[in-house]
Amino acid sequence: MPKKATKKELISIVVPCYDEQGVVDLCHRAICDVINTLADYDFEIIYINDGSKDNTLEELLAIQAQDARVMVLNLSRNFGKEAAMTAGIDHTTGDAMIILDADLQDPPALIPDMIKVWKESDADVVYGQRIIREGETWFKKFTANGFYNVINFIANKVHIPKNTGDFRLMNRRSIDALCQLREKHRFMKGLFAWIGFKQVAFEYNRAPRAAGYTKWNYLGLWNLALEGIAGFSTTPLRVASLFGLIISILSFAFGAYILFHTLANGVDVPGYASLAVIISFLSGIQLLSIGILGEYVGRIFGEAKRRPLYFIENIHKSDK
Ligand code: UDP
Ligand code: MG
16 A cells, blocks of 8 residues: 655745845745755745835746746735735745745755754754854944844843844744734844744854845834834833932932032032033933833834734735
C-alpha cells in the first residue's frame, strides 16, 4: 500500500510594497529561485500594494497572473509599512510566515536557513538580526544604537532586540497572537517583542537597497523612535513628574533662603540675572512636560477613534 502523503506545511511570504516598480519583479524572481528548491513546503506569497503612485500595482498583477501562489492585496491608499504588513499578516493562511522587504534588503536567499533554524530550535519566532548595516551612515548606526539603549532601559519588561527589523519568520500561534494587537499606533518591533513566546535570533548581513529609494528620512525615524518610546512606556510621564517634584523642593528651599536672607539683610534689589534664568528654565521644563503629556493624549485620541487599520480596495488571487 502506498504511504499516505502527509500534507506539506504551508509558508506564507508577506511583502509590503510602496513605489517599488523597479524591484518587485527582481524580488519575485529571487523569492521563486529560493522557494522552488524547497520541495518540503508549500508557499503562498502575499504582496501588498500600499497605495503606490508608480506602476507597482500593474507589475504585481502581471506577476500574479503568472503565478498561482501569489495574492495581491491592493490597499485603498498609502497606509504606511506597518499597516501594509498588518494587512498582509491578517491574510496569511500558512503554518508560518516570513516578512520580507520588497527592495531585497532582507535577502530571500536566507529563507531556507531561516526555516532550518525554526525547525531545529522549535522556536515560535525567528527574527533577523543584522550584523553589518551596509550602506548606512555612521550617524544612522549611532542613533539606532542609542535608540535601542533608551527604549530597552525604559520599556517595561518588553525587551526589544538590537538591530532587528521586520524580517522574521513566525509560526501560526505567534501570528494569531500578533493579529490580536489592533492598536493604531503600531510600533512593530515592539509588538513583535510584546507577544513573547520562544524567539530566537538569526544573524544576517543587511544588503543595501537593490533599486529605488528609501521611504525613511530622519524626521520619520525621529517619529518612529517617539512612537516606540511613548507606545511602550510611561516612563517619560514619570520623569516629568519627578522633574516637577525636584524643582518644587528646590524652589521651596530657595524661597526659605530668600526669606531668611531678607529678614537678616533687608531687601536686596539686584537679582535680574538669576530671575531670568529661573523663569526660562521653569518655562522650558513646563513646555517639555506639556509636550510629553501631549504625546500620550495624542495616542489616546488616535486609539479612541477605533478606526480600522487599513482598507483594501481589491484582492487579486487565483481561484484554485
Ligand atoms: N513600505 C510600504 N509602505 C510605506 C513605506 C514603505 O509598504 O509607506 C515598504 C517598502 O516598499 C519596502 C519596505 O516597506 O518593501 C521597507 O521600506 P524602505 O526600504 O523604504 O525602508 P528601509 O529599508 O530604508 O528601512
Ligand atoms: Mg529598504
